[in-house]
Amino acid sequence: MEPAFREPALESLRRGEPPLDPQALEAITLGEREGIWHFWRDYYLHDYIAGGGSKVKFLTGKPGSGKTHALLLLLEEARRLGYVTFFAGARHMRLNKFDSLYQAVLETVDVESLVSSYCANVIRRLGYDPAQLDPGRDFFTRAQALGRAPDSLRREIQEKLDELYLDRKLNHNFALAFTQLCADHLGSRRLADGQRDTLGEWLQGRPLPAKFLKPLKIFTRINKYNARHMMASFLHLLRLCGRPGLCAVVDDLNALLERGPEGRALYGRAARNEVYESLRQLVDDFAGFEGAFFVFAGHTELIHDEKGGFKSYEALWMRIQNEVKGDRPNKFADLFNQDHTVKEIFTAETCLELQQKINDLFGCNSSIRQEDFHCLVESVSMFSPVRRVIEAIASQCDTGGN
Numbered sequence: 001m002e003p004a005f006r007e008p009a010l011e012s013l014r015r016g017e018p019p020l021d022p023q024a025l026e027a028i029t030l031g032e033r034e035g036i037w038h039f040w041r042d043y044y045l046h047d048y049i050a051g052g053g054s055k056v057k058f059l060t061g062k063p064g065s066g067k068t069h070a071l072l073l074l075l076e077e078a079r080r081l082g083y084v085t086f087f088a089g090a091r092h093m094r095l096n097k098f099d100s101l102y103q104a105v106l107e108t109v110d111v112e113s114l115v116s117s118y119c120a121n122v123i124r125r126l127g128y129d130p131a132q133l134d135p136g137r138d139f140f141t142r143a144q145a146l147g148r149a150p151d152s153l154r155r156e157i158q159e160k161l162d163e164l165y166l167d168r169k170l171n172h173n174f175a176l177a178f179t180q181l182c183a184d185h186l187g188s189r190r191l192a193d194g195q196r197d198t199l200g201e202w203l204q205g206r207p208l209p210a211k212f213l214k215p216l217k218i219f220t221r222i223n224k225y226n227a228r229h230m231m232a233s234f235l236h237l238l239r240l241c242g243r244p245g246l247c248a249v250v251d252d253l254n255a256l257l258e259r260g261p262e263g264r265a266l267y268g269r270a271a272r273n274e275v276y277e278s279l280r281q282l283v284d285d286f287a288g289f290e291g292a293f294f295v296f297a298g299h300t301e302l303i304h305d306e307k308g309g310f311k312s313y314e315a316l317w318m319r320i321q322n323e324v325k326g327d328r329p330n331k332f333a334d335l336f337n338q339d340h341t342v343k344e345i346f347t348a349e350t351c352l353e354l355q356q357k358i359n360d361l362f363g364c365n366s367s368i369r370q371e372d373f374h375c376l377v378e379s380v381s382m383f384s385p386v387r388r389v390i391e392a393i394a395s396q397c398d399t400g401g402n
Contacts, residue, residue: 010362013394016387018069022076027361029073030354031345036338037074039331044293045074045081050244054235054289056282058253058310058320059297061338064387067297070338071249074295078247083293084109084238086248090255090298091266096274098281099227103205105248106234111200115181117241122160122186138187157188167236169290171226173218174233177203180216205230228285235290245291253298257308269308276313283319283334300337310335342386348374351389358393366396 009019019025032038036059044055061067075085086105094100120130123139133142143153161179164170177199183189184196191199198212205222213219222230238245256267256275267275282294302309310317320335329340351373355366376392377385 006362010394010397013358013390013397016064016383016391018066018072020072022072024361025069025072025076028354028357029069030350030357031341034341034345035070035073036331036336036341037070037077040074040293040295041077043332045078045083045244045247049247049291049293050081052239052290054245054286054292056279056286056294056334057296058302058335059295059338060300060302060335061297061342062300062382062384064390065338065342065384066386067338068251071251071295071297075247075249078293082242082244083247084243084245086246088250089252090250091252091258093250094271095250095256096267096271096278097224097227098231098278099205099222099224101248101250101278102222102227102231102234105231105246106204109204109234111181111203114237114241115178115185117243118178118237119182119185121240121242122157122182125160126156138185140187154188157183157186164240169233169236171229171233173220174203174230174237177216177218178237228281228288231292232285232288232290235292239291243291245293247293249295249297251297253296254301256298257301257305272308273313276310276316280313280316280319283316300339303335303337339384342384346377346386346389348377351377354389355393358397362397364393364397366393368392368396 005021005024009021009024012019019028029035040057044053049055059067059070071087075087078085086108088104093104119139123130123133126143128139128143130139133139137145140150140153140157144150161182164175164179164182165172167175180189180191181196181199184191192215194212195216198208199216202208202213202218202222205227207221210219213221220226235246256272258266260266279296286292303311306312310320322330322333322335329336329344348370351368352370355368355373358364359366372392373389376388379385379388381388
């Protein structure tokens with residue numbers, strides 16, 4: 001492994017965290033077929049979500065049980081399938097207002113890429129091949145050079161763009177902002193200096209002065225009251241641009257129960273209930289979204305803490321609890337416990353396999369014995385045995401083995 005990636009990846013393992021490098025992450029993955037991310041990829045990203053469905057999932061487990069590892073693998077698969085992906089931690093963003101989530105997601109989106117994709121579709125529908133046009137000139141200028149009359153061409157382009165404005169699945173202001181960006185990109189109607197940036201920032205949910213929006217015929221701002229409708233518009237637009245949808249992951253949801261360095265709760269009771277209500281609405285509104293897969297992950301305290309966890313907000317708990325229980329984990333359930341997968345597949349034998357994978361990837365010489373792994377797996381702790389084993393192997397990489 002390249003030295004530039006080796007040390008950061010090893011340092012992550014020493015802290016009991018998964019490496020961010022996709023190559024290292026996949027190289028040390030155990031039990032691929034049994035992993036929840038593999039199930040979600042096959043049954044949701046490949047099928048249900050790609051077909052226009054939408055789903056909200058909750059993933060819980062002890063610290064170090066592999067939740068973040070599974071989420072990172074899921075996101076990597078989603079990127080390969082063409083999804084727009086989003087990853088954030090609940091400690092670093094406020095979840096009690098949906099517009100915060102909308103803004104965080106849209107800030108990671110390349111709006112210009114979406115504009116280009118949609119404009120390429122418009123060009124094809126007008127009878128031209130986008131690949132054969134001069135990349136240094138806009139479509140309107142190039143089509144005129146090929147003999148098209150400017151007035152009729154401008155009218156045809158606008159008719160195609162107006163289809164967005166007439167689409168009932170798109171908010172009118174959202175559609176108006178996007179069509180203006182497309183018209184400027186195609187060259188049929190130019191924007192003034194700075195207006196392109198203004199429209200892009202408005203689509204991303206940034207607060208802008210009314211004097212910048214009024215000339216563009218936009219008279220509303222994206223806020224907590226309309227953010228859901230804007231998210232639904234964005235998801236519909238993704239599919240119009242040829243993308244299967246959005247895969248969004250929020251980790252460390254246990255921050256709702258945590259306190260900061262000064263002892264103050266990161267989320268007070270009112271703010272925490274606002275988060276739960278927002279999640280409840282998201283679960284209920286999934287039918288209004290197209291091609292969206294949301295996963296919220298956190299520690300098992302979210303289930304066990306009856307005063308501050310999911311059970312403290314009955315409207316949410318009634319929707320996500322597992323009413324049918326069996327000996328095997330139900331991977332179709334909206335609330336999935338990663339500890340069940342760990343108990344099923346994580347043995348002393350798989351620990352030896354994991355040790356060999358880490359030795360091969362990082363050039364280590366860890367030589368922990370099977371009986372020692374057995375003690376680590378069977379011992380009871382607030383931390384998952386996965387973390388304890390990973391930290392033990394990573395410490396051997398420091399010392400060069402026994």
